[in-house]
Each structure stands twice: as C-alpha cells, then as structure tokens.
Amino acid sequence: MNRILAIARNTFRETVRDKILYNLILFALVMIGSSLALGQLTLGNEDKVILDLGLGAISVFGLLIAIFIGIGLVYKELEKRTVYALLAKPVRRYELVLGKYLGLLWTLGVNLAVMTAGLALALGYTGRAPAGAYWRLLPAVGLIFLSLALATALALLFSTFSTPALAALFTFFLWVIGHFNADLRTFGELSGSPAVEALGRALYYVIPNFGNFNLIDGRGVLQTAGYARPIDPWAVAGAGAYALLFIAFLLALSVIIFARRDFK
Amino acid sequence: MAVIEIENLTKDFAVGFWRKRPVRALDGLSLEVRAGEIFGFLGPNGAGKSTTLKLLMHLLSPTSGSARILGRPAGDTAMHERIGYLPENPYFYDYLTPRELLTFMGRLFGMGGAPLARKVRELVGEVGLAASADLQLRKFSKGMVQRLGIAQALINEPEVVFLDEPMSGLDPLGRMEVRRIVTGLRERGVTVFLSSHILPDVEAICDRVAILNRGRLQEAGTLEDILRARISGHEVILSGWTEGTLEAIRPWCSEVRAMGERLHLRADDREDLEAVLGFVFAHGLELVSVNPIRPSLEEYFQTLVVGK
Amino acid sequence: MKSGGGRHPGTRSGAVAALVLAALLVKPVQDFIDARAPAGEEPDLLFFNSPELVRKMALGFEPLLADLYWMRTIQYYGRRDDEGRRRESFENLHTLLDITTTLDPGLQDAYRAGSCFLSEPPPVGAGQPELALELLEKGARSHPLQWRLVYERGFVHYLYLKDYAAAGETWLEAARVPGAPEWLAGLAAMALSKGGAEEIAVSLWRRQYEEATSDAVRDNARNHLHSLQVKRDLAALRDRIERHRAATGSFPPSLGTPRDPMGTPYAYDPRSGRVDLDPASAVRCLDVP
Numbered sequence: 001m002n003r004i005l006a007i008a009r010n011t012f013r014e015t016v017r018d019k020i021l022y023n024l025i026l027f028a029l030v031m032i033g034s035s036l037a038l039g040q041l042t043l044g045n046e047d048k049v050i051l052d053l054g055l056g057a058i059s060v061f062g063l064l065i066a067i068f069i070g071i072g073l074v075y076k077e078l079e080k081r082t083v084y085a086l087l088a089k090p091v092r093r094y095e096l097v098l099g100k101y102l103g104l105l106w107t108l109g110v111n112l113a114v115m116t117a118g119l120a121l122a123l124g125y126t127g128r129a130p131a132g133a134y135w136r137l138l139p140a141v142g143l144i145f146l147s148l149a150l151a152t153a154l155a156l157l158f159s160t161f162s163t164p165a166l167a168a169l170f171t172f173f174l175w176v177i178g179h180f181n182a183d184l185r186t187f188g189e190l191s192g193s194p195a196v197e198a199l200g201r202a203l204y205y206v207i208p209n210f211g212n213f214n215l216i217d218g219r220g221v222l223q224t225a226g227y228a229r230p231i232d233p234w235a236v237a238g239a240g241a242y243a244l245l246f247i248a249f250l251l252a253l254s255v256i257i258f259a260r261r262d263f264k
Numbered sequence: 265m266a267v268i269e270i271e272n273l274t275k276d277f278a279v280g281f282w283r284k285r286p287v288r289a290l291d292g293l294s295l296e297v298r299a300g301e302i303f304g305f306l307g308p309n310g311a312g313k314s315t316t317l318k319l320l321m322h323l324l325s326p327t328s329g330s331a332r333i334l335g336r337p338a339g340d341t342a343m344h345e346r347i348g349y350l351p352e353n354p355y356f357y358d359y360l361t362p363r364e365l366l367t368f369m370g371r372l373f374g375m376g377g378a379p380l381a382r383k384v385r386e387l388v389g390e391v392g393l394a395a396s397a398d399l400q401l402r403k404f405s406k407g408m409v410q411r412l413g414i415a416q417a418l419i420n421e422p423e424v425v426f427l428d429e430p431m432s433g434l435d436p437l438g439r440m441e442v443r444r445i446v447t448g449l450r451e452r453g454v455t456v457f458l459s460s461h462i463l464p465d466v467e468a469i470c471d472r473v474a475i476l477n478r479g480r481l482q483e484a485g486t487l488e489d490i491l492r493a494r495i496s497g498h499e500v501i502l503s504g505w506t507e508g509t510l511e512a513i514r515p516w517c518s519e520v521r522a523m524g525e526r527l528h529l530r531a532d533d534r535e536d537l538e539a540v541l542g543f544v545f546a547h548g549l550e551l552v553s554v555n556p557i558r559p560s561l562e563e564y565f566q567t568l569v570v571g572k
Numbered sequence: 573m574k575s576g577g578g579r580h581p582g583t584r585s586g587a588v589a590a591l592v593l594a595a596l597l598v599k600p601v602q603d604f605i606d607a608r609a610p611a612g613e614e615p616d617l618l619f620f621n622s623p624e625l626v627r628k629m630a631l632g633f634e635p636l637l638a639d640l641y642w643m644r645t646i647q648y649y650g651r652r653d654d655e656g657r658r659r660e661s662f663e664n665l666h667t668l669l670d671i672t673t674t675l676d677p678g679l680q681d682a683y684r685a686g687s688c689f690l691s692e693p694p695p696v697g698a699g700q701p702e703l704a705l706e707l708l709e710k711g712a713r714s715h716p717l718q719w720r721l722v723y724e725r726g727f728v729h730y731l732y733l734k735d736y737a738a739a740g741e742t743w744l745e746a747a748r749v750p751g752a753p754e755w756l757a758g759l760a761a762m763a764l765s766k767g768g769a770e771e772i773a774v775s776l777w778r779r780q781y782e783e784a785t786s787d788a789v790r791d792n793a794r795n796h797l798h799s800l801q802v803k804r805d806l807a808a809l810r811d812r813i814e815r816h817r818a819a820t821g822s823f824p825p826s827l828g829t830p831r832d833p834m835g836t837p838y839a840y841d842p843r844s845g846r847v848d849l850d851p852a853s854a855v856r857c858l859d860v861p
Contacts, residue, residue, distance in 0.1 A: 006371035010357070017359040052622050060629065080355045085416060088321045088349035088426075089372040090341045094583050180640070186647050205599050212605050235608040242601045249594035252587040259584060263323040264277065 003091055004099040011103020012110075015069050024068075025111055028061035029118045036122055047129045051218030054119035055140060058112060062148045063175060065111055067168050070104050070155035075164040083263060094255040097156070101251060104152050109145065116141045133221050139236055140216040146243040147213035151175055153250035154208065160257045178210035208246050212239045267424055267455045268297035268320070273329035275315055289315045291479040292329065297457055297472075302450050304470030304487075305459040308569050312479040313459040314352045317428045320457075321349050333424060345373060348417035352428040352459075354409060358402035362393050362412050365401070366419055373420045387415040392441060406433040414445060424455045431462045443469050463561040477568050491558045497532040500540055501552035509549065516540050526552060623667075623674035630675060638676030645672055645682070649689050649697075650788065662698035666690060669707055673714075680718065683711030685786045687724055691732040692792065701732040719752035727776060730763060739763045774800055795856045798833040802849055802857055805830060809838065809847045817845065 015021050035053035077083045077100070086096060116137060123129045123137075154174055158167035177184075181204050188200020220231050273293040276286035290312040297303045307313050318324045320331050322339040336343035356365050366384040370376070375383070388397045391411040401409065410433050417425055430446070431439045439462070446469055449456055460466050466473060467487055474484040483490050497518070502509075505527045514520055516539045519530035531537040537554075544551055559567070630637045645668040669686040673679060687704035689697050708725040715721055723746040730739035743760035746752055762772055777796045784790035809827060816824040823845035829837045834854035840847045849857055 002374060003372050006368060010360075010368050013364075014357060014359055049622065053625060056622070056625055056629075081351060081353070082356055084318075084321070084323055084351035085349065085354060085356065085369075085413070086372075087323055088344060088347070088351075089369060089420075090344040091372055092341050092583060094587065180644075183644055183647060190647070205602060209602060212602070232608055235605060238601060238605040238608055242598070242605060245594045245597050245601055248590050249598070252591035252594065255587040256584065256591070259587075262325065263318065 003095050004102060007086075007091070007096060007099025008102035008106060011073060011100050012106040014073060015103075015107040018069065020068065021065065021107070021111070024061050024065050025114055028057050028115050031057040031061075032115065032118045032122050036125060046126055047123065047133075047222055048218040050119070050122050050126065051133075051221050054115075054122060055144065055218065055221075058115045058119065058141060059144050059147070061115065062108060062112060062144060063151055063172075066104070066108060066148045066152040067155050067171050069107060070152045071159045071164045071167045071171070073104065074100060074156060074159040075167070078263070081263075087263070093259045097160075097251065097255050097258050101153065101156055104156070105149055108148050108152065112141055112145055112148075129222060132223065136216070136221045136223065136231065139231060140221050143213040143215055143236065143239060146240060147210050150208055150210070150213075150243050150246055150250075153247045153254075157250045157254045157257070160254050160261070174208060175210060178208045179214075180211075181207045181209055182211050209242070212242050215239060265299045266296040267299045267334060268295070268303075268457060269332040270295040270316070270320075271330050271332075273316070273319060273331055274327045275312075275319060275324060276327045286327075288479055290319070293476070293479075293481050295474055295481065295484060297455060299455055300450065300453050301471040302446060302456040302458060302469055304466040304473035305457060305476065306461065306463070306466060306473050306565075307459075307476035308461060308565065310478075311476040313476060314428055315479075316476070317349070317352075317426055317457075317459060320426060345420065346423045348420065348422035348425040350413045350417040350425075350427045350430055353432070354413035356401055356409065356412065356416070358404075359400060361398045361400055362388055362415070363397045365412065366416055369416045369419050375420070383419065383421075387418060390418075390445065391415045407435060407438045410434055411438070411441070414442065418449075422454065424457065425449060427456065427458045429460055430458060431460055431465050439465055463565070467561060475568070482568060487561065491561070491564065492556075494564060495556045495558045497530055497557045498537050499553075499555045499557055500529045500531060500537070500544075501554075502527045502529070502544060502549050503552055504550045509543075509547065513540055513543055516543075530557070623671045626671050627674050634675045638672055638679055641668060641672040641675060642679060642682055645669055645686070646788070661694075662689070662700075665698045666700060666703040666707070670710075673707065673710060677711075677714035680711065680715065680721070681786055683708055683721055684724055685789050687728060688789050688792055691728050693732075696792070701728050704728050704732075717750060719746045719749035719756070722746035722749060723752075723756060726760075726763075727780070731773065731776065736763050798855045799857050801833045802855055805832065805838065806847060806849070809840075813845050813847060 032050075032054045035050045035057075077086075083096070087093065120134055120137060123133065151171060155167060155171045158170045162170065184207070185200045185204040188197040188203075191197060191200070215235050216231055223230075271294050273290060274288065275290040276288050278284035279287050293312075293316060305313050305316065315324065319326050320333060320338055325339075331338040334343055334346055360368070363384055366387060367380060370380040370383065385397075388394050391414055393408060393411055393415070396404070396408065401412070404412070410430070414427070414430060417427065427446070430442050434442060443465060446456055446458065450471075458466075458470065470487065472484070472486050473490070475482040475490070503526050505522075509527070510520065510522075513529065516531060516536040517529045518532045519528075521528040529540060531540050541551075541554070543549075626637070626641075627634060645665070648668055649662065649665060665686075669682055669690070672682045673686075676682075687708050690704035690707065691697060691699075691701040693699040705725055705728055708721050708728070711721045712718070712725070722742060726739045726742035726746060729735045729742055740760045740763035743756050743763060747754075747756040747760060759772070759775070774797065777793045777800065781790055781793035781797060784793060809830060812827070813823060816822075823842050825842050827838070827840050827847065831837050832849060832853050832855050836850045836853040836855070838847055839850040849855060
C-alpha cells in the first residue's frame with residue numbers, strides 16, 4: 001500500500017508540474033466565467049444557464065484532462081522506459097497500475113475542486129441561487145467525478161496495450177457511445193429483429209453507460225419552483241456502485257494485461 | 265557461492281506485423297556469477313546483453329530456461345529488495361530533481377524520514393551530483409542522468425547490482441568515476457553484473473567476463489584465461505646477430521625484422537620457438553625478450569563479429 | 573508471457589476474481605439504476621440542454637449530430653416501455669427539438685413533425701402549442717420561402733389554441749409567401765369569417781394527411797380524420813334513434829350495421845338506445861372540435 005501511495009503521489013506530482021494541466025483548467029475557468037456573460041443574455045434563468053454551461057464545461061474539460069494526462073502519463077512511462085527502473089524495485093506490476101490510477105484520480109479530484117469553486121463563485125456573483133444550491137453542487141460534481149474516474153480507467157486500460165493516439169480515440173469514442181447506449185438498446189427494440197434486439201440489449205450492459213451519471217443537472221442543483229427536479233439519493237448511490245464495479249472490472253483487466261506484458 | 269544462476273535461458277521475440285515469426289534474441293544462455301565479484305557481460309551491440317538483463321529483472325519473461333538471483337526466481341519481487349538495476353540509456357521523470365527521484369525510489373523500498381534523506385544526500389555526493397541535486401532533470405546532460413541512474417540503483421544498499429552499459433554516454437572523466445564507484449562496491453562485498461561494449465573499462469575492473477554474440481555465449485572466465493587460449497605465437501628479440509644467423513633461423517620464423525642492433529622474430533608454434541631458442545643459446549647470441557603474442561580484446565571481438 | 577501471472581499467482585487470480593465479480597454485478601446495478609429513473613424520464617439530456625453549447629461542441633459535425641438528435645427526439649417521443657406504454661410527460665421534447673434544429677436548421681421535418689408532437693394534448697403529445705409556435709417561427713426564420721412552415725403555425729393556432737382569428741391572420745401571411753398555393757387564402761377567409769367550422773378542421777387534417785412526409789404526422793392526421801368521422805357518424809345515428817323513438821315510442825331494434833372508419837361496426841344497445849364506438853375498434857378516438 002505504501003508503494004501504491006508513493007507511485008500515486010509521484011503521478012500527481014508529474015501532472016502538477018505539467019503545463020498542459022494549467023492550460024486546461026484555465027480554459028475551463030474562462031468558459032465558466034463566460035457563462036456569466038451568456039447568462040445575462042437570457043431572461044430570468046441566468047442561474048440555470050450558468051449551471052448548465054458550468055457543469056458541461058467541468059465535464060468536458062475533466063474528460064480532456066482524464067484522456068490526455070491519463071494516456072500521456074502511462075505512455076510516457078513505457079515509451080521513455082522509466083518503467084524499467086521502477087519495476088526492478090520491489091514493485092509489483094499491479095501496484096504500478098493501481099498507483100498510476102490513484103494518482104490520476106487525485107489529479108482529477110483537485111482539478112474538479114478548482115473548477116467547482118470557480119462555478120460556485122460565478123453562481124454567487126448573480127446572488128440569486130438558493131443557499132442549498134451550493135451544497136447540491138457537490139453531488140452534481142461528484143457524479144461527474146465518477147464518470148471521469150470511469151473514463152480514466154478506460155484510458156488506462158487502452159494505454160496498457162495500444163498507442164496513445166489510439167487509446168485517446170478509443171476512450172473518447174466509448175465516452176460518446178456511452179452517452180448514447182440507452183438509444184442503442186431502444187434502437188434494437190424498435191428494429192423488430194430479435195437478433196438486433198438482443199445485440200442492443202447486450203451492448204447496453206457491456207458499453208460503459210455514461211448516461212448513468214447524468215442524474216443532477218442545473219435544475220437539480222437549483223431546485224427552484226418551475227425547475228424542480230428532485231435528486232434521488234438511491235439513484236446517485238446506484239451510479240456510485242455502477243462506477244465502482246465498472247472501474248474494478250477495467251482495472252482488473254488492465255492489471256492482467258500489464259502483468260503479461262513484455263517490456264522490450 | 266553463486267549469486268546469479270542462469271540456466272539455459274532463451275528468449276524469442278515475435279517480429280513482423282502480419283505474419284509474426286519468432287527471432288531468437290538469446291539462445292540457451294547458462295552462467296553463474298559468484299558472490300563479491302565484478303562480472304563483465306560483453307558483446308557487440310545486439311548480442312543480447314540487454315535482453316539478458318531484462319530477463320533477470322523480469323521485465324521480459326523467458327521463452328524457456330530460468331534465472332535465479334540470490335537463490336530466488338527472477339520474478340520474486342521480495343528479492344528485488346536486495347538488488348539494484350541501472351537500465352540501458354536510462355531515463356527518469358524529467359520533472360523531478362535528483363533528490364526527489366531518489367526519495368521516491370527509496371519510498372518504494374519502504375524507506376523514509378531522516379535515514380532516507382541522509383542516504384539520498386550521501387548517494388548524490390557519491391555520484392558527483394551534489395551541486396545539481398535540486399535541479400529538474402530536464403536540464404541534465406546524458407552523463408548526469410547516467411550518474412543519477414547509478415545512484416538510484418544503489419538507494420537500497422543492494423547485495424547485487426546490475427548495470428547495463430554504465431559507461432556509455434560518459435566522458436573519460438565520468439568513466440573513471442564509474443570505475444571508482446564499481447570497484448568501491450566490490451570492496452563492500454557487493455556483487456556487480458555489468459554489461460558493456462567498452463572494453464578497456466571492462467579489462468580494468470572485471471574479475472570475470474562472459475562474451476555474448478548473436479544471442480549465444482561464446483566464452484566465460486577471466487579475461488586472462490580467455491585471451492591466453494588465443495596465443496598465436498611468440499615474439500623473440502635478439503641482439504648481437506650476424507647475416508649467418510639470419511639465414512640459419514629463417515626456416516623456423518614466420519617473420520624476421522632487423523631493427524638496428526636488434527632482431528625481431530616471430531615463431532608461430534612451440535617447436536619453432538624451441539628451435540629458435542636452441543640456436544640462440546648454442547651460438548651465444550643475446551636474448552633480449554620472449555613474449556607471447558595474444559590478441560587484444562578488440563581483436564578478439566573483431567574475429568567474433570566478422571568471423572561469423 | 574507465460575510466467576507473468578505465474579510469478580504472482582495471487583495477483584493474477586485476485587484480478588480474475590475481481591473481473592468476474594464486477595462483470596456479474598454490473599447488470600443488476602444497471603437495472604437498479606434504471607428502475608429508479610422516473611418513468612418516461614430521459615436521463616441523458618441533462619448536462620447538455622443548451623443548444624448553443626451543443627452546437628459549439630459539435631466541432632463541425634453539426635449535421636451528423638443533428639441527425640442523431642433527431643433520431644433521439646423521435647425515440648423520445650415514440651418509445652414504449654416494456655408494457656407497451658408511452659411516456660406521459662414530454663418535458664424535454666422542446667429542448668431536444670431546439671437542439672436538433674439549432675444543429676441543423678435545414679431539418680424541416682423537425683419543425684413540422686416536432687410542432688405536431690408538441691401541440692397535441694397529453695397523452696398523445698406534450699400539450700405545449702406555444703412552444704410549437706416558437707419552433708415554427710424559428711423554422712420560418714431559417715426558411716423564409718417555405719409557406720408550409722407558416723401554414724403549420726396557423727394550423728396550431730386553429731386546432732390547438734382555438735384562436736381562429738390568429739389562425740386566419742397566419743394563413744394570410746402564409747398566402748403571401750412566394751409559391752404558396754391559392755387555397756391558403758380561401759382557408760384564411762373561411763377561418764376569419766366562420767370560425768370553428770368542422771369543415772375547416774376536416775380539410776386541414778386531410779391536407780395534413782395527404783402531404784405528410786413522416787409516418788407519425790400522417791398517423792396523427794388520420795386519427796383526427798377518423799375521430800371527426802366518428803363524431804359525425806355518431807351524431808347522425810343518435811339523431812336517427814331519437815327520431816325513431818319520437819315516432820314509435822321505442823328504440824329501433826337494429827341500425828343495420830354502420831361501420832366506423834376502420835371497419836368495426838358501431839356498438840348499439842337496443843334496450844338503452846345507446847350507440848357508441850365499439851371498445852374493440854381500431855379507431856383511436858381523439859378530442860376533436
């Protein structure tokens with residue numbers, strides 16, 4: 001466990017010293033800030049515009065961070081052969097995989113915290129959101145964190161056996177499909193062919209379902225009259241369990257692949 | 265006592281994109297390295313030296329055969345507590361400073377606190393990086409990275425150290441430093457397994473060597489023994505000679521050269537040598553010297569690589 | 573590598589066990605989440621319900637994304653759950669249509685079919701004719717030469733908002749668009765003068781039915797035409813029964829076998845004198861003027 005933590009800490013340090021990260025966060029904050037301007041263009045619901053745009057920006061930039069930093073780190077470790085010296089230490093391969101993953105989550109968590117603080121500030125600037133909305137930002141961002149943790153596990157898995165460009169492409173592709181896989185199932189049902197229906201149903205469970213994490217949006221955070229949309233804690237817990245299971249699956253697969261790998 | 269036992273170690277790599285075919289990088293290598301010696305692992309580029317070291321570190325898994333270090337299989341991570349490894353052309357996280365890198369590596373051994381800080385300081389000084397201990401590695405030259413690589417291999421005070429081309433990329437002064445560090449390790453009883461193609465360095469510090477070419481072991485033993493087996497004749501130097509001498513000994517010599525007062529002769533086998541020496545003593549000539557002619561390590565290498 | 577896992581059999585079998593266990597549990601957890609989702613709620617829209625944001629993020633793939641969103645809209649509208657029920661609330665319908673038409677303003681079907689989905693009162697549609705008007709106006713801004721989009725707006729005014737004056741004005745507006753058919757002016761005149769006449773409704777639905785480019789719109793128009801026909805048939809039949817009773821003092825023993833537009837005979841009970849659409853009829857009867 002100490003070794004995993006040491007690797008996680010080093011991974012986090014690597015991202016902190018990487019300029020790309022700051023650029024991404026800066027972009028996200030600029031985008032959240034610009035929602036203030038956009039919010040003024042609408043009538044009456046600037047809070048919701050700010051929240052929708054802000055949560056969207058956190059989600060998208062979080063994904064970029066997860067993909068580029070996640071894949072970049074693992075790839076660099078292999079390509080630049082830093083892994084040779086590391087694996088000659090009393091480090092088991094699964095410890096390396098888990099340490100890297102934890103370090104990436106650490107990075108993601110810090111980034112989301114910064115972006116969430118920016119969003120809360122933007123919301124506070126309008127001064128119209130109910131006090132509870134700030135608290136309800138936490139589960140909303142928490143769900144985004146879960147979805148990004150899942151995306152990171154995908155990125156990690158792909159980068160154990162593929163080039164970074166392909167790994168990034170695969171991850172992004174699955175993230176997009178993962179938002180549409182309820183539609184895949186519906187498409188199967190509408191097709192009328194039992195084979196296509198079974199396929200659609202199977203894909204629904206096999207492809208990571210990123211739709212599961214879209215439980216709380218701007219309306220859910222605001223909870224003001226007219227936008228009321230209750231937060232179901234059980235559904236949130238279900239999404240958490242789903243993320244944990246899928247991540248466990250992906251990490252276990254990464255560990256198995258990584259343990260079998262030759263480092264030429 | 266054997267510290268490293270390699271038995272019939274073989275590694276195939278699959279090459280080719282569509283139709284993978286195996287290429288044998290290492291073919292049935294068997295070796296033993298004894299405790300406390302500096303063992304040189306020699307061979308031209310592509311001979312399989314790095315492959316062997318990676319198999320020993322279990323970065324690669326063997327196609328067949330086995331390797332044991334300190335009596336444990338190569339893949340035993342607990343055994344890794346007691347060894348150190350410098351990869352070929354090492355590269356470390358360039359966003360770290362030497363101090364941070366060594367501290368990180370030390371933590372992987374469960375070290376920490378003041379003892380780790382002390383050990384890091386000591387190592388940084390030992391490899392000559394004290395002045396740049398807090399500079400990020402991205403500013404480092406290849407030689408400085410190489411020194412740091414040696415330092416990280418020693419962080420856990422290992423019993424066995426594996427160094428893959430430790431001299432490469434270093435200037436003559438740096439090579440001297442590394443020689444000094446390696447011989448220092450021997451004094452502390454550490455076993456060193458060192459791969460290199462820089463022969464003078466190997467000749468200077470290794471107790472025993474193994475020579476590898478195209479994945480096969482050519483020879484193992486002390487350099488002395490290996491090269492003595494290849495004595496190709498003797499050089500005899502005389503003085504006080506006459507024209508008659510020249511005529512008389514010419515049949516036994518493959519080469520006769522007059523250099524002022526001295527006469528340089530070359531006798532290819534023992535019979536010829538005895539005949540020459542008999543003539544010298546019988547005719548009261550003055551014998552200056554008799555030296556075996558053995559190839560230099562470079563020459564031996566050349567015959568290895570060109571000859572096959 | 574052969575010995576990679578063998579080296580740490582514990583690691584390997586632990587990883588395999590975690591893999592299998594997680595794989596087995598994913599489905600029940602997913603089903604649990606789906607069961608918690610509010611009935612008919614589309615959970616996927618939430619972060620991206622700003623059309624402009626979606627358009628910005630499409631990064632040049634707007635037409636493709638528009639097609640995807642249009643497919644989703646249709647599924648959102650038409651999908652049935654396992655028991656064959658359709659969703660009951662369509663609160664995201666307008667957002668979906670808005671995103672679709674922002675991504676590709678050229679998708680005319682989205683305006684026309686979309687306004688129909690939005691206008692119909694629940695449970696058939698969202699019951700939001702005002703949003704339908706908004707959507708059609710957005711369409712007309714992108715397609716100033718399409719009289720049909722203006723005409724549809726009058727249609728919404730007339731049939732759903734029952735604002736006959738506004739309908740007439742809108743149809744006059746449509747008639748002024750270059751290339752508009754002549755009958756539009758007549759329709760406007762009828763709406764402005766008579767207001768509420770059933771004939772207008774029938775002719776409107778008939779044109780809608782004949783010119784529909786999507787099955788959903790055509791089916792909706794047919795249902796309306798059938799409903800209007802049923803309403804007329806029943807009125808005529810009840811009138812006949814009433815006259816028979818006035819003349820003879822009793823209900824007619826039989827009406828013959830008048831059939832509804834889908835061919836099922838109307839249900840008649842000679843004892844009570846009641847006549848109605850047979851419950852087994854294939855006609856989907858709607859509330860019509």
